[in-house]
Amino acid sequence: MSRRALVAYGTKNGSAQGIAEAIGATLGTHGIETEVHPASEVKDVSPYGIVILGGALYAGRWHGDAVRFARRHRAALLDRDVWLFSSGPLDATATERDIPPVRGARRAATRLAARQHVTFGGRLETGARGRMARMIVKSGRGGDFRDFDRIAAWATRITQESCAEA
Template structure:
């Protein structure tokens, strides 16, 4: 029986959406029926067996749409398998070591009994919204630090974990 997954995300400049879509693509290759939606637009998580929630990092904070999603759907999410990710470091640090979740993501993980959290590198390029984002790009510290092989491997781990659990039932 195919499992249904939701990948929800909070993003400002699209980097986290790209990661969410990559997670969904990897899940689909393992026969997990997957939908991707902005966290702010999800009204009901009951159709899904598992949920992956991602949030962009801004000034050491998890994106407010991810925080609000976790709070709004807490009761239903406690009945599902949940994984979390953050995106944001504008350097190679996320591929070199595990980066602990920021406060908002850490609280969501605890309140939702999330299986795992991971931080992926982010992307910030010309045309970014926000004064600080533009200043970062103009100073030459922008770029794309997303590691799509690592993202796919993480999502494959989710699919494999779900498949193993399904066999035990």
């Protein structure tokens, strides 16, 4: 199986994309050829031995593009090393404790036999799309809560596990 990696993501305001790009960069520094793409644009996962799928959280739901990706590629993903992440809380809770996956991510983890799911803090800033998102920012509860050191450490663990099995 190829040690090439795909990092696919579903996002509305860019938080999950930023996390996906950071994961891709970390994998690349460890010698894993990595591509990062929106989940909605991925047509074929066969070139990849490692697939990392992430989705932003909105109102307790995993981004629809991530859910559809998991469903569409389910058969092929069962033959690959799969990890999942969510981008969500608009506070520090994701760095303080493990946050269990929401229903859509939990289903995907089970159906894809994912190695792990992790939730990272999210980002919601001025210019966010969606009425609720704008209201959150306007109320002062927005900000960037992504912990890029934690994200890089998680991606490094993925490379270590993948290389140990190769």
